[in-house]
Amino acid sequence: MPPNGPRLLQISDTHLFADPAAEQAGVVPELRLRATLRAMAPWAATADGLLHTGDLVHDGSPAGYQRLREALLALDLPGLVMPGNHDDRDQLQAAFATGPVTAARTLPLGEWTLIGLDSLQTGEVPGHLGEAELAALDRALADCTTAYCLVALHHPPFPVGTSWLDAIGLDNPAPLFQRLAADRRVRAVVCGHVHMAFDGRLNGFRTFATPATAAQFLAGAEAFATDRGPPGFRWFDLRADGGIDTGVVRVTGV
Ligand SMILES: [Fe+2]
Numbered sequence: 001m002p003p004n005g006p007r008l009l010q011i012s013d014t015h016l017f018a019d020p021a022a023e024q025a026g027v028v029p030e031l032r033l034r035a036t037l038r039a040m041a042p043w044a045a046t047a048d049g050l051l052h053t054g055d056l057v058h059d060g061s062p063a064g065y066q067r068l069r070e071a072l073l074a075l076d077l078p079g080l081v082m083p084g085n086h087d088d089r090d091q092l093q094a095a096f097a098t099g100p101v102t103a104a105r106t107l108p109l110g111e112w113t114l115i116g117l118d119s120l121q122t123g124e125v126p127g128h129l130g131e132a133e134l135a136a137l138d139r140a141l142a143d144c145t146t147a148y149c150l151v152a153l154h155h156p157p158f159p160v161g162t163s164w165l166d167a168i169g170l171d172n173p174a175p176l177f178q179r180l181a182a183d184r185r186v187r188a189v190v191c192g193h194v195h196m197a198f199d200g201r202l203n204g205f206r207t208f209a210t211p212a213t214a215a216q217f218l219a220g221a222e223a224f225a226t227d228r229g230p231p232g233f234r235w236f237d238l239r240a241d242g243g244i245d246t247g248v249v250r251v252t253g254v
Helices: 029-044 062-073 089-095 131-143 173-181
Strands: 007-011 049-052 079-081 106-109 112-116 148-152 186-191 198-202 205-209 232-238 244-250
Touching (some): 007 029, 049 112, 062 089, 148 232, 173 186
Parallel strands (some): 007 049
Antiparallel strands (some): 007 232, 232 244
């Protein structure tokens, strides 16, 4: 474990297809994932956990989930995955039912606990936390024995300043923030979905989003627009005093 506390690596929005040569939004997601994982390998050697915040697969294919699982396992880290709007929940849960990288609820990281939430509404682009998922969050917080927590879900419950994306985030942020505000151990909410980097604060929490390994979206755009920038991943150093050091690493040569 690094002296700065446990290190968590986040990737998001890998958007794989059954066909590894398939293109989406002008890029080949498989190639960009492979390049990102090569760049992550030296970081993984000093990391303690892995987080994937959804849109694992673009077409819901079992072959896509299987290739992604094998690729993530090569980092040799325990990890959590959670579905995004492009995922097939049943296929995702089947592929990540067991092993060090799973669709489990929590991942312990020293004095921190990572809690994953499922915001997928089948057939819809925006996210929603149903009553069962909110109850599962209540149980996870009640069972949590660590000093600090991070909560991760695909859809941001906060605006990122890009209007078309802010219209398709989590459609019921209020009950989530109500719960998190009641538990001061929760220090951050970590998301995917927006295919860009974001680092903000809301209601006393740190709020983060992380670039896709697939195509990037253009920050500040009023309608769908891609950004030709490179893929990336995020690292978090989870400090013993409850602070968070973090940054995004962009992958060159893709
Ligand atoms: Fe996505």
